[in-house]
Amino acid sequence: MKEKELEWQPYKIGDVLVFQSDLDVLDTIWIKEISLYSNPKDNLSPLSDYNEILFVNGETSSSLKNSGANYKYEKFITLLKVTASDKSNIRLMLSKKNSTINYPEISLTIDNLIEIFENEPKINFFNISDVIEINGKDASGFVSDVKTIWWSKKLGYVKYNFKDNSYWEIKKFIRNGENLLEKQ
Numbered sequence: 001m002k003e004k005e006l007e008w009q010p011y012k013i014g015d016v017l018v019f020q021s022d023l024d025v026l027d028t029i030w031i032k033e034i035s036l037y038s039n040p041k042d043n044l045s046p047l048s049d050y051n052e053i054l055f056v057n058g059e060t061s062s063s064l065k066n067s068g069a070n071y072k073y074e075k076f077i078t079l080l081k082v083t084a085s086d087k088s089n090i091r092l093m094l095s096k097k098n099s100t101i102n103y104p105e106i107s108l109t110i111d112n113l114i115e116i117f118e119n120e121p122k123i124n125f126f127n128i129s130d131v132i133e134i135n136g137k138d139a140s141g142f143v144s145d146v147k148t149i150w151w152s153k154k155l156g157y158v159k160y161n162f163k164d165n166s167y168w169e170i171k172k173f174i175r176n177g178e179n180l181l182e183k184q
Helices: 110-119
Strands: 016-021 026-039 051-066 069-084 089-092 106-109 123-125 128-135 146-152 156-162 167-175
Touching: 026 069, 069 156, 089 110, 106 110, 106 128, 110 128, 123 146
Parallel strands: none
Antiparallel strands: 016 026, 016 167, 026 051, 051 069, 069 089, 089 106, 123 128, 128 146, 146 156, 156 167
């Protein structure tokens, strides 16, 4: 995978992302796995001769109390998928735990993402200077409840804005024991 694709993947195994909703509900995601898969060249395939796919996977977890008993809820999620081929793209796939909200799977070509980054105004979010706004429209036409996603080239997901004006935003991005948001 080339630098052009990899520079849009900001996560490392062990990162901890803490999001907070507009209702002060916290959701923590642990980056558990970053996997790279390669498809060999197939001369009979109508698809690209060669492509690589990078997956960033995580886990959400919370403790729930119900009738005096404690339950631990865990959910394995894919946050991001980057494909390198003739038309490299990135898929934003993050969803939240215990949610009835329809989250999109947004697919953008890397070239389109670069164009947005270079031409659209940046959003100042907690002194993070490289945040762009991405339309929440799903690639397949699936109707989602997400209006926009705020994405940072350095930190990835920073905010989800929903059609009902609610939101989730990142409060901590912990790497090696340090909160990267405080270093911005």
